[in-house]
Each structure stands twice: as structure tokens, then as C-alpha cells.
Amino acid sequence: MMLIGYDRESMKLRHFRMCTIVYYSSSMYIRRMKPTPPFILQYWTSSCSFFTCTLLRLRPYSATATATATADFSPSPSLLIDEFTRFCYQRDLPRAMKAMKSMQKHQLWADSITYSELIKCCLAHHAIHHGRLIHKHLFSHGHRPATFLINILLNMYVKFNLLDDAQALFDQMPHRNVVSWTTLISAYANTNAMLHHDKALQFLILMLRDGVRPNMFTYSSVLRASHGLPNLQQLHSSIIKTGLDSDVFVRSALIDIYSKWGELHNSLRVFDEMVTADLVVWNSIIGGFAQNTDGDEALNLFKRMKHAGFWADQGTLTSVLRACTGLALLELGRQIHVHVLKFNQDLILNNALLDMYCKCGSLEDANSVFSRMVETDVVSWSTMIMGLAQNGFSRKALQLFESMKASGTKPNYITILGVLFACSHAGLVEDGQFYFQSMNKCFGIYPGREHYGCMVDLLGRAGKLDEAVKLIHEMECEPDTVTWRALLGACRVHRNTDLAIYAAKRILNLEPNDAGTYILLSNIYANSQRWEDVAEVRRAMRGRGVGKEPGCSWIEVDKQIHAFILGDKSHPQIGVIRMELDQFIWRLKELGYVPDTNFVLQDLEGEQKEDSLSYHSEKLAIVFGMMSLSREKTIRIRKNLRICGDCHVFAKLLAKMEHRNIVIRDPIRYHHFRNGICSCGDYW
């Protein structure tokens, strides 16, 4: 390669082939190079073209400079563009940017593809400043880049999450094609803000008015922005009219959005209409059901998928684990764990596995997975902290939180929630207050509704009802039903009827058809022997058509799920189970067990009262577990309602008498019964 420059003495363009080059940037000496061998100039990196050079011309084979020619180096346009292009393709961002600066000075531009490579490089390095310089260069000296290239810039701003910059650029575009519109629509649809979703939908209309036809990219993006079912159905009809509903991306987006709106039948319909699905669509539909707490259907689809000849990938297994988690299917979860080992480096999948073990009440397995994970993140730690807290190991949860801080992982909103949950469920009032008061100062996390809910729960359970009410009044955000429910629960435990009625009414103002609150209120009246008020609540429920959800417990035995519903006698072995249960109650009574009739919801007397308690679903499930599972196996039960005080005493005593381990998961927390005590310390 030769260097080309103007010789200041002759004022002519010269080729310098043999020289020692000393070159400067401003006045600073940078480098000196001797030619080896003479006549052949070593290939110089093109960085020399950006400096004023002093060229020391040498005689052949002479070591002494005989003449000095100082030249203002002025490279040829093609050379500069070639260098720039090379750096862009080499992803050498600093050199490419230098080369671009020189091009800008000489009013030179490379082709669009080269800039797209450079912008990719900026995105990879999150180099926003460089991205803006490229934007400036492309529009410098009145230059007008092609629509293709502006689209790339537009996408760059979107990926940098600079939507205002993207919008400003879009507004300036003289010509917008389907990609320009789709990029902007997709940007607005992908945020969580309602306002942005509205914009995405407005832009779809403007796009149509502009005569630009949406394609599959546009529809698969804009679907995310749909608000409500009518709007979604409208979009779905437009998609069918254009014939784009056969596109797998569009189908997948339709399945996702129908699932998001809880329209699982529509999701399934869209899915079933497909002639063939690829793996991702299967994952969409399985994930849709798993996230909508319809684990049964998710598992059915998983079976169908395997039947159709597909191998599960990380995404599938994560959703299937989530379904197991929701249904508390420990044995199936363990089987999935075997498949997970193939993807043992996948962080999200491992986190789902951790959560499955925690939610199925097997902390030993969760600990074992956690300790073997090569990579952990804030979700892994938070899952473990919450898992320990929910399972009654509050101290361990707090110890783990300290380890997390020591590991350098920054806690997030949910981590703190787990910490407060641990405190509230173990009665650690002072610890809870300390973490709550320091969360903003130490971790920069402002307390949200959920944190206040935990604190109300913490104070309320500890009997500090006045402080709990004071805290609700101090909340910066409006208290919601979760907050009032926490107070209501505390009122029930501490028998504060007046405050309970106040809290319950606040809940019913917000959710007039909430069966749980009516039941809790009726419970409180029943505990205070206010049977007329109980009847009044029942009347209000009937008036509104609100039904009490019957207590239901599930247990997994030999890969089969057995459900026990209060008052339901459909289980094939129900007669034997009831007889066995009566035997256990009789033996326990001899050891001092007295049924706690405070938990009966009806105004019944004597034996009748005791009877309705005897057949609570969890008691039937426990007895069935004892009959079906070998002694060394833990009896694991999932419940739809909170466990009642009588069943709690029953489980504790039975676990001791029969030397069995029993775990009951209710909608809020877990109870591990062993040797006459429960992990919750009777505080729940």
C-alpha cells in the first residue's frame, strides 16, 4: 500500500513509497516507524490517514535521512470509505468511529449496509453516544440517507429504549414504508404503558390511511397493544381478512394475547385451527395455560405435543414446571427435573425448578438445586427467600438474604417482599420494621402496596392493630383489597369485631362479589356468637349471587391426583376413608384432642358441629394419604382455602401419633407437620 499526500514544497500530489513516517496528532508524538526493508513500506493501519504526517524520505539502504518533506496528508475518498467499511465489518467500533469522523469532514458517505453493520455494533456495545454521532453524520451537509437506513436508525433508538428520539426521527422521514411504521408500532406495543398501547393502535390506523399495508410483522406486534376482548376480536377479524392468520408468528401472537386476557378457549381455538405448529407455538399455548393457573390443560397440551413428535426445549420445560408448581405435583416435577439436566446451564429453567420444589414444599430439593447452580440471579435468590419464608423457615430466609447481599446480588422489589413475608409469618416485628424502614435507603426500593400489605399483616398478626391502621393511613398509594384483607385476617385472630367489620366493608366496596370476604365476615360474627349477623351476611351473599367456594384438597398418589371436596362423597374409597378418619379422631381424643368448634361457620350445636369439622377436605386427604403412601413418604396436600385451626391441631397430633410427616399448602403458606409441631409455629 502506498501513502498519498501533498508535498508542501512541490505542492503536488505524491506517492510516498519509501519513507520513515513520524506522525503526530496535534503536537503529540505518537509513533516512529523505520522502513524494513527499504523500498517496501509496511502496511500501515489506516489510522495514519487521520494525522498530519511528517514524511522522512530516505535514500535506499541509507540509515540517514537526507531530506524532509512535510505533507498535509489527504487520503483519497475511496481509501477512506474502504477503511471505514473494513472497520465496520470487523466490528471495530473505535476505529470505525474515527474513520467516520474523517469521512464527515470530507463529506463522504459509505453504503447503507455498512452503516447497518456499524449500528449493530453500537447496539451490541450499548453505545448510545456513538449511535447519535452516526445519526448526525448521516444527515450532515444536507445528506439524505435512504429509507432503509433511516429505518435502521429508528430501530436503534427503539432498542435503546429512546422512544422520543425514535418518534422525532419518524416524524422527519420524507417517506415511510411498512418497516418504518412497524418498527414504531412494535416499539409502542412492547411497553407496559396503556398510553403507548393506544399510540400503537392509532399508528396502525394512520398507517392504513397513508396507504401502507400492514404485514405479518405489523400484526404480530400490534396484537400486544390490544386492550380488551372487543378490540382484540376486531384486530383478529382484520388479520383474517388479509389472510395473514396463517402466519405462525401472527398465530403465536394471537395465542399469547388471548391467553393474556384469560380467553383460553379462544387461544386453544386458534391453536387447534393450525394445520402444523412448530415448537414455539406449542410453547406459546402451553405457557399460556401454565401462566393462567390452568395447569391441567397445560399438562394435557404437553402430552399432545410429545405425541405429535416434538422434543421439549428449555421454554417448554419451564412452562411445564410452572404447571407442576401450580398443581403442587412434586412427583411429576421430579420427572421433569431429569429432562432439565440436559439444559443445566439455563438460568430461567433452573429458577423455575427451584420454585417448583419450594412450592411443592420440598426445601431439601430446592436447596440442593440452588447450591449446584453455576449461575444465579436476583430471581433465584428471591425464589429461595420466598420459598423458605412461605414454608415456615423465616430465620433461614433472613440468613439467606444476608448471604445474597454478601454475594453482591442487588435485591429487587420482590426480594424485599420475601424478607417482609418471612418477618410477618414468624412474628419478627422489629426485624420487619427495620427492613421496611431501610429498604429505600439501603436498596433504593420504594415500598409499594405489597410491602405495606406485608407490614399491615406483620403488625396485625402481632396484635398491634392500631399501628396497622395507622400505617394504612400513612400509605402513599391507595390501600387495596390485599391491604384490607391483611387487616381483616388480623382482626379475626385477635377478635376485634368492629375493626373487622370496617375492613370487610372496605373490601366489599372494592370487590362487591368477593366470596372470601363474606365468609371471613361471617366467620367473625360466628366466633362472636352473632348468629343474626351471620344470617344477614348469608342473605347478602344470596342476594348478590355470591357462592361460597367449597373447601377442596388434592393429593398425588401413584401419579394420580385425588380430590376431596367438603360434603362430596364421590371418591370410590370415601366410606373406608371416613371410617378410618373416625378411628383416628377417636384415638386422638383419648390423647387429649378436643375439636375446636370455633371454626365452624354454621350455628350448630354439639355433635353436629363436630361432624362438619370432621369431614373437612384436608382431614380426608390426610387419612387417604396415610392409607395409600408408605410410612417413610411425606403426605403432601394442596388446599384451595386457608387451613382451619381445628385441622391444624388435628394434623399436628396425628403426625406425632403416627410418626408421619405431613405438608399442607394453602393459598398463602405451607405447614410442615412433624412430631407434634408445625413449621408455622402456630402463627399463620
Added chain:
DNA sequence: TTAGGGTTAG
């Protein structure tokens, strides 16, 4: 050049 699935709470 533009689009798709999976993890922690309630």
C-alpha cells in the same frame, strides 16, 4: 431494516 415462547409476589 421490522415480529413470537420460559423464572420470583399478590
